[in-house]
Each structure stands twice: as structure tokens, then as C-alpha cells.
Amino acid sequence: MTPSTDETCVAEGPVSPGWRLNIGGMVLPCGAEFRVWAPKAKKLEVVLKAEWGERLFPLREGEKGYFTGIIPEAVSGNRYMYRIDGALDRPDPASMFQPEGVHGPSQLVDPRGYEWRNPVWHAPALSDYIIYELHVGTFTPEGTFEAVIGKIPYLLELGVTAVELMPVVQFPGDRNWGYDGVFPYAPHNGYGGPEGLKRLVDACHGAGLAVIIDVVYNHLGPEGNYLRDFGFYFTDHYRTPWGDAINFDGPWSDEVRAYFIDNALYWITEFRADALRLDAVHGIYDFGARHFLRELARAVRKEGESSGRRAYLIAESDLNDVRLITEPQRGGYGLDAQWLDDYHHAVHSILTGERDGYYQDYGVEKQLVAALQENYIYSGQYSMARKRRHGNSAAESPSKSFVVFSQNHDQVGNRMLGERLSSLISFESLKLTAGLIILSPFIPLLFMGEEYGENNPFLYFVNHTDQELVAAVRAGRREEFNDFAYRGEPPDPEDMATFEASKLDWRRRTGGSNLTLYRFYQRLIGLRKSVLPLRPESGREAELVGDGLVLLKRRSGREEAICLFNLAEQDREAEWRLPGGWVKLLDSSGEEWGGTGKVLPDQLGPGRFVMRGRSCGVFQSHDRPISGM
Structure with missing residues (x-):
């Protein structure tokens, strides 16, 4: 049977004004249109x-290897496969739903089938983001989008303003971090599928929370990865740690x-995501004149201008390359922000004393000052871990272009035993760490559970059906820790x-x-929101004022604040040289925070002061500017 070519049906279209999905199975008022890129195929049929x-x-x-057609008999909910050259049945590379998993048929989904309860939503500016990263499968006992909705009141009580979901696209089996996803357009069936994700985003917006979706454009997972049967999605010119690189x-x-740029627009338009976190962009290899990331940023910004809904792009990168967040007219890619690993490594190595692996490049207090002042620590210096010079300068970039954290899925889960900081450092150090992140001039990110000192690990886990692949994952996991001082066998990733x-x-x-720790996080977040100089747009100046004592000075107009961090385990005495009266807003060593007792005075003026070991304090000025800022 030959598909219809009803152009009126196509014109009526199924999706939001200003944008239309270019590929996939698209439900129309008179059937469904199918469009798939398959230049390797001589013949293509819809089953x-x-x-x-x-x-x-x-x-x-x-043209260009696309196959198209309209099937009037098709309706939302129908399942389908593509038959390649009369022999090979495969799911849709742009499937919106895989109800039977990565090897099963795709399902047609009508985007008009969900009625948004909060259609008018004004997201916070990126500088107002306080991000809470979570993994849907382990955040709640149920491990579903619906169960996350039930925790929204908790997130509001904590004070965060944005929820970041680790990758939610279809992966093999029922448990995975999400970075083995193989259907970039299909929310995972075990989490609740596309409708479940829309309900979660809708509920977050109704509560005033922005939503960030973690997307992976540097590789696809190994099991259920059928894209190469259709087209030239991969290249053997480059290799990533996860396999063949994507052909950019x-x-x-x-x-x-176009496939991946459309994917970004799909999350922003159809699921109303407020931002995308771009996984490991250092694994995106593109030596063309117009880098993929630059084109992606341009397309997302153009969609925002058209729809009136600005969405942000936040990159993860280990390159310390300021081009990511530099405007295109200055030779950059124009992304909005990037994760700042340098800051994490400095904080972690100082407070844990770890110096193996990449931590060998860190552990010096002045590095933390450098990050607070100039963003990158490594901006061209020699790195012992990398055996070469690393990074370029980001000193001119605003602090709101960087996301910082003391824990995240990588920095916890990529440890052999998945230990959280609560298992590695003291309670006083946990509070200090919270202060270093939330009071920093950057955008803070919390990893689920850190706000109350969760002790359960966050381990690496998978659920593959291919036993050879399972064996390879186990072997690779063991090899991953050769540069770290771990002993013994890592937990089996395949074990339930x-x-x-x-x-x-x-x-x-x-x-x-x-x-107590949870309430301390609440207090820090409350200060960040209510004390104007603690916002990312404010001026900043950092220095060491004693052995282990870091002073961070902030100013917004004539309002000023001071954050003090004692990184040493012992109490420290220092000279206070700033003029004016400074009123204390917080002392983490106070008994109300489970500390040993305050020694910081309620007001600071010229003279000497004492600060407890591994503590932080916040002061606000009420009468005069800080000289030199």
C-alpha cells in the first residue's frame, strides 16, 4: 500500500508554532507522517x-537520503518499525517512545495529547539558578517521574530553583545512569515515558522550578544502537572513551x-525544558569551519527569540577552554555556562587530602583563591596529571557562566566505591564545603542527598542483556581505577x-x-537569595589572609558582604583590616549548627579575630564600601 501525499495534512502539522520536528513518526490530523534519514538503504518500509x-x-x-510518506491509517498509540531493504526491522532513530525497550517497536505519540496546566511560565534567569541534580531511578524508592513530582514540596522547602535530570532517554534494561541512551528523542519507558516527563516538567513549572535536561551528544550507548543501520551517524576518524565518535x-x-540540533529543540519546545546540560562536550569532535556547538547555540537562541522562551545551554568540559562561553562574534561558541571542574578538584583535594589521579594537580589553597577570582585554575600552566599545559584564561568571563559543585554524579559515582563526601570528611568540613559552593560567586549545584549528608553511595550500574558487553563493562570498570589508590574489586555494575x-x-x-546539615543548607540558600552582594552578578575579590584563611569580598552597588573560609583543621587567628562595621550573618561553628561553639564576634572591626577550624562565616557591611573593589 502506498502512503498518502496529502499536503494539507502536512501543513496542519502537530507541534508547537514556530517549530516542527524534521524527522520521526509525527501524528497528524489525518494520519501520521514518517520521515527518516537512511542513506544506506535502497528501500524503506513502515511496518x-x-x-x-x-x-x-x-x-x-x-533528497539527501531521506525517506518520507503519510499513512492515513496510522494513529497515536500505533507501534511501528522500519524495514530496511526488505530484510532488517529496526525502531525509529527519532522514536518518541519505546514502550518495549531498546529492541522493540517505536510508538506514535501525539504531542497534542498532553494539556499543559502551566502553559505560561516565566523561568528564572540563569544567574538565579540554584541547581539540584538528581537521578530519576535512585532519587525515590519508585524511581519514576511521578515519584519525583511527589518530592517537589521538599525541593521548594530546601530552596533550590532548578532541577537537573540526569539523562532520561531510553537505555537498555531498567537501570542505568542514562549515558548509555540510544534513542535521544524517547523518554525512558520505565520512568514514565513522554507523558510522565511532561507531567514532571509541568509540575516543576507550576511550583516555580526550572528544569534542566542532561543530553548526550558525544556518543550513544552500545546496546540497541541501531543508528548505523540507517545512516552515517558515526565516524572512525576519532575515538571517544565510549566508542566511535559521532560524525559532526x-x-x-x-x-x-541536524538530527542532534533538532533533538535539542525538541526538548526545549515539546517538553518545555528551560536548559540543557551538554554532556562531555570535549568528546564532540568537529574541525569544520562552523563548530557544531556554535550552530547548536545559534539554533537554540533563535528558537527562544521566536517563542519568547529563553533556554540555556550548559556544557560539561574538561578542557578549560573559554571559547565555549565566548560570544560567536569574538570567536567563541556562545554557550551560556559550563561546569567548573577546577573548583571542585581544589575544594575536594584540600578537604580530603586526596592527591591521586587528577587530584595530584590540586590541593594548594591559593588555587582556590585563583578560582574564586579568575574562574579557571589551570589557564595554561603545566599539569602533572595531563603531562602538558592545560587550559586558557577565563578571567574576563562573568562568574554566572560557571556551575560549581562539591559533589555530582561523576565525582561521586566515578569513585570505585561511590563514596559521598559524608563518608570522607567531618561534619564541620561538610558545612564548610556547603559554604564554599553556595556562597561562591558561581551558580551552585547540589547532588541529590548531599543537603542532609546522605551516606548511601552512588555507584555505577547498568542492566545490559548482552553478556559479552556485561563482561566488557566489568573489565573496563576495573581498569578505570589504575591511576587511583583503590584496592579490591569494584561493585558489580550489573548486580541489582x-x-x-x-x-x-x-x-x-x-x-x-x-x-542540622539540611537546615544549614537552607540557611545558606536563604542568604544567597536575600543578600544582594552574594549573587553571581556582584563584584568579587578573593585573597588569603592567613594560613588556611580565604577571604571572599563581594559588592553590589553600595551593598557589601564578606565570606570567610577556614580551610585548616585548626583554629586560626588573623588581622581584620577592612574599615567599617561588619555584622555577622552566619557562623558554621555555632552550636545551632552542631558546631563546637562560636568564636567569631557578632561584629567585626579593625583588629585580630579567631575562626574555628573547618568553618565558614558571612558578614555584611552597613555603612561604607570596601576599599580597593
């Missing part, structure tokens, strides 16, 4: 599965780039117990030091 049985519909071959600059790359051990234990939050 449509419905209540009346299974039927074949051939698609027409067009070789022959046929125009359509590959590894996944279960990684779930949050919500009972811990309700009492003792866990509750």
Missing part, C-alpha cells in the same frame, strides 16, 4: 502494528548535525544490589546531624 494487524507501507526516497564534520555530517545500594535513604534527613 505498522495496530489492532487490525500488521501492514507494510513503502516510503518514497527523496565528515561526509553526510550535515544531516547528523549495586543499583539498590545507590538509592537515597530519606529516613536519614529527619533527625540528628542530618537534619
Whole structure:
């Protein structure tokens, strides 16, 4: 049976004004349109599965390897596969839903089928983001989008303003970090599928929370990765730690780039995501004249201008390359922000004493001052871990272009035993760490559970069906820790117990030091929101004022604040030289915060003062500017 070519049906379209999905199975008022890029195929047919049985519909071959057609009989909810050259049945590379997993058929989804309860939403500016990163599968006992909705009141009580979801696209099995996803357009069936994700975003918006979705454009997972059967999505010119690189600059790359740019627009438009976190962009290899990231940023910004909904792009990168966040007219890619690993490494190595692996490049207090002042620590200096010079200068970039954290899925989960900081450092150090992140001039990110000192680890887990692949994952996990001082066998990523051990234990939050730590996080977040100089746009100046004592000075107009951090384990005495009267807003060593007792005075003036070991304090000036700022 030949598909229809009803142009009126196409014109009526299914999706939001100003943008239309270029590929996939798209439900129309008069059936469904199918469009797939398959330059490797000589013939392509839709195998449509419905209540009346299974039927074949051939698609027409067009330009640049696209096959298209409209099937009037198709309706939302029908399942389908593409038959390649009469022999190979494969799911849709742009499937919106995989109800039977990565190897099963795709399902047609009508975007008009969900009625948004909060259609008018004004997201906070990026500088107002206080991010809470979570993994849907381990954040709650149920491990679903719906269960996350039930925790929204908790997140509001904590004070965060944005929820960052680790990758939620279809991966093999029922447990995975999400970075083994193989259907970039399909929210995972076990989490609740596309409708479940829309309900979560809608509920977050209704509560005033922005939503960030973590997307992976540097690789696809190994199991269920059928894209290479259709087209030239991958290249053997480059290799990533996860396998073949995606083809962003070789022959046929125009359509590959369009596939991933459309994917970004899909999350922003159809799911109303407020920002995308771009995983490991150092694994995106593009040596063309117009870098993929630059084109992506341009497309996202253009969509924002058209729709009136600004969305942000936040990159993860280990390159310390300021081009990521530099405007295109100055030779950059124009992304909005990037994760600042340097800051994490400095804080972690100082407070834990760890010096193996990449931590060998850190551990010096003046590095923390450099990061507070100039963003990157490594801006061209020689790195012992890398055996070469590393980075360039980001000193001219605003602090609101950087996201900082003391824990995240990588820095916890990529430890062999997945230990959180609560298992590595003292309670006083945990409070100090919280202060270093939330009071910093950057955008803070919290990793689920850190706010109450969760003790359960966050381990690496998978659920593959291919036993050879399982064996390879286990071997690779062992090799990963050769540069670190770990002994013994890592927990088995395939074991269900590894996944279960990684779930949050919500009972811990309700009492003792866990509750105290939670309230301390609330207080820090409250200060960040209410004290104007503590915002990212404010002026900043950092210095060492004693052995282990870091002074961070902030100013907004004539309002000023001071943050003091004692990184040493012992009490420290120093000279206070700033003029004026300074009123104390917080002392982490206070008994109300489970500390040993305050020694910082309620008001600071010229003279000497004492500060408890591993503590932080906040003061606000009420009468005169800080000289030199």
C-alpha cells in the first residue's frame, strides 16, 4: 500500500508554532507522517502494528537520503518499525517512545495529547539558578517521574530553583545512569515515558522550578544502537572513551548535525525544558569551519527569540577552554555556562587530602583563591596529571557562566566505591564545603542527598542483556581505577544490589546531624537569595589572609558582604583590616549548627579575630564600601 501525499495534512502539522520536528513518526490530523534519514538503504518500509494487524507501507526516497510518506491509517498509540531493504526491522532513530525497550517497536505519540496546566511560565534567569541534580531511578524508592513530582514540596522547602535530570532517554534494561541512551528523542519507558516527563516538567513549572535536561551528544550507548543501520551517524576518524565518535564534520555530517540540533529543540519546545546540560562536550569532535556547538547555540537562541522562551545551554568540559562561553562574534561558541571542574578538584583535594589521579594537580589553597577570582585554575600552566599545559584564561568571563559543585554524579559515582563526601570528611568540613559552593560567586549545584549528608553511595550500574558487553563493562570498570589508590574489586555494575545500594535513604534527613546539615543548607540558600552582594552578578575579590584563611569580598552597588573560609583543621587567628562595621550573618561553628561553639564576634572591626577550624562565616557591611573593589 502506498502512503498518502496529502499536503494539507502536512501543513496542519502537530507541534508547537514556530517549530516542527524534521524527522520521526509525527501524528497528524489525518494520519501520521514518517520521515527518516537512511542513506544506506535502497528501500524503506513502515511496518505498522495496530489492532487490525500488521501492514507494510513503502516510503518514497527523496533528497539527501531521506525517506518520507503519510499513512492515513496510522494513529497515536500505533507501534511501528522500519524495514530496511526488505530484510532488517529496526525502531525509529527519532522514536518518541519505546514502550518495549531498546529492541522493540517505536510508538506514535501525539504531542497534542498532553494539556499543559502551566502553559505560561516565566523561568528564572540563569544567574538565579540554584541547581539540584538528581537521578530519576535512585532519587525515590519508585524511581519514576511521578515519584519525583511527589518530592517537589521538599525541593521548594530546601530552596533550590532548578532541577537537573540526569539523562532520561531510553537505555537498555531498567537501570542505568542514562549515558548509555540510544534513542535521544524517547523518554525512558520505565520512568514514565513522554507523558510522565511532561507531567514532571509541568509540575516543576507550576511550583516555580526550572528544569534542566542532561543530553548526550558525544556518543550513544552500545546496546540497541541501531543508528548505523540507517545512516552515517558515526565516524572512525576519532575515538571517544565510549566508542566511535559521532560524525559532526565528515561526509553526510550535515544531516547528523541536524538530527542532534533538532533533538535539542525538541526538548526545549515539546517538553518545555528551560536548559540543557551538554554532556562531555570535549568528546564532540568537529574541525569544520562552523563548530557544531556554535550552530547548536545559534539554533537554540533563535528558537527562544521566536517563542519568547529563553533556554540555556550548559556544557560539561574538561578542557578549560573559554571559547565555549565566548560570544560567536569574538570567536567563541556562545554557550551560556559550563561546569567548573577546577573548583571542585581544589575544594575536594584540600578537604580530603586526596592527591591521586587528577587530584595530584590540586590541593594548594591559593588555587582556590585563583578560582574564586579568575574562574579557571589551570589557564595554561603545566599539569602533572595531563603531562602538558592545560587550559586558557577565563578571567574576563562573568562568574554566572560557571556551575560549581562539591559533589555530582561523576565525582561521586566515578569513585570505585561511590563514596559521598559524608563518608570522607567531618561534619564541620561538610558545612564548610556547603559554604564554599553556595556562597561562591558561581551558580551552585547540589547532588541529590548531599543537603542532609546522605551516606548511601552512588555507584555505577547498568542492566545490559548482552553478556559479552556485561563482561566488557566489568573489565573496563576495573581498569578505570589504575591511576587511583583503590584496592579490591569494584561493585558489580550489573548486580541489582549495586543499583539498590545507590538509592537515597530519606529516613536519614529527619533527625540528628542530618537534619542540622539540611537546615544549614537552607540557611545558606536563604542568604544567597536575600543578600544582594552574594549573587553571581556582584563584584568579587578573593585573597588569603592567613594560613588556611580565604577571604571572599563581594559588592553590589553600595551593598557589601564578606565570606570567610577556614580551610585548616585548626583554629586560626588573623588581622581584620577592612574599615567599617561588619555584622555577622552566619557562623558554621555555632552550636545551632552542631558546631563546637562560636568564636567569631557578632561584629567585626579593625583588629585580630579567631575562626574555628573547618568553618565558614558571612558578614555584611552597613555603612561604607570596601576599599580597593
